[in-house]
Amino acid sequence: MNKTIVVLGSIMALAIAAPLLTAQADSDDHNRGIWRGIWQVAKSSAVTDPLTQQECSECHIAYPPRLLSAEAWKGVMGNLSNHFGEDASLDANTRQQIETYLVGNASRSSAPGKLRISEQSWFIHEHQDEVSPRKFAQAKTWSNCQSCHKDAAKGLFDDDD
Ligand code: HEC
Ligand code: HEC
Known part of the structure; x- marks a missing residue:
């Protein structure tokens, strides 16, 4: 050729x-x-209920229902007028719908009377010795999940990938 x-x-x-x-x-x-x-x-353990997403994400991320027990969610939702020092009251119907969603999707056990995610023993265990004082000072409070977990609002807390 x-x-x-x-x-x-x-x-x-x-x-x-x-x-x-x-x-x-x-x-x-x-x-x-x-x-x-x-x-x-x-x-992801993100909130899938639009009403909960809307009403519970104003002051912090809408915490995933999976991270608390049914009892703790009932405790939180039963005292919204004195919500960790804030007034987070809702009308009765909205409150009930959100409680039904959170309780129905709860899947942790919790110590009696402990209403915070950050007070639960699994949480303390996961965070012990993992956070530098500087990181904590930036976050200011454990409730501020997204300060350390950039995808917290998407329900992702395992930041390894
Ligand atoms: C008006 C503001 C506001 C609204 C609205 C609000 N919260 Fe909160 N929430 C707070 C504050 C303030 C704290 C305490 C933060 C801290 O200790 O730094 C808190 C803490 C929490 C905690 C404990 C977090 C931890 O440290 O483990 C849970 C659970 C919680 N809120 C659930 C809810 C739910 C469910 C809703 C919707 C029904 C809601 N919040 C709506 C202000 C609010
Ligand atoms: C001051 C920083 C900081 C704050 C605030 C914080 N975390 Fe963490 N968290 C960490 C670190 C560091 C680890 C351990 C390393 C890792 O697995 O990402 C961790 C681990 C975890 C784990 C285990 C992840 C896994 O699969 O290994 C979960 C779940 C978690 N955090 C949830 C939360 C939630 C929910 C909040 C808010 C209520 C929160 N964290 C607030 C820093 C923080």
Whole structure:
């Protein structure tokens, strides 16, 4: 075969293949993004109830129901007029709907009378010796989850990935 034709043929083949290969690489990235998204949703404990999201995210993140026990949520929702020193009162119907959601999705045990997530023994265990004084000073309070967990509002607290 004529050498020129072989060379020209190779150049044409490359010209066609290169964009195709690049497109394939892009779609791999895209797929990784999708898988990562699915994994995060599976791990996430985020609030899925719009009413709770709306009413309980004004002063702090809407805390995931999974992080407290049913008893503790009842305690929190039963005393919104004196909510850790704030008035977080709601009308009776809204309050009841939110309590039903939180209690129905609670899945931790808690010590009697301990209403805070940050007072529970699993929480103390997870945070003991993990936080530098400087980090804590920035957060100011344990209630400020998102100061240390950047995706806390999405229900993600495992910041390793
Ligand atoms: C008007 C502001 C406000 C609203 C609205 C509000 N909270 Fe709070 N919440 C606070 C404050 C202030 C604290 C205590 C923060 C601290 O100690 O630093 C707190 C703390 C909490 C804690 C304990 C966090 C911890 O340290 O473990 C829970 C649980 C909680 N709120 C649930 C709710 C729920 C559920 C709603 C919606 C029904 C709600 N909050 C709405 C102000 C509010
Ligand atoms: C001052 C920083 C800080 C604050 C505030 C904070 N955390 Fe953490 N948290 C950490 C560190 C550091 C770890 C251990 C390393 C890790 O796993 O991310 C941790 C670990 C955790 C874990 C275990 C994660 C895992 O899968 O290993 C959970 C769950 C968690 N925190 C929830 C919370 C919640 C809920 C709040 C708010 C009520 C909160 N944290 C507030 C720093 C903080």
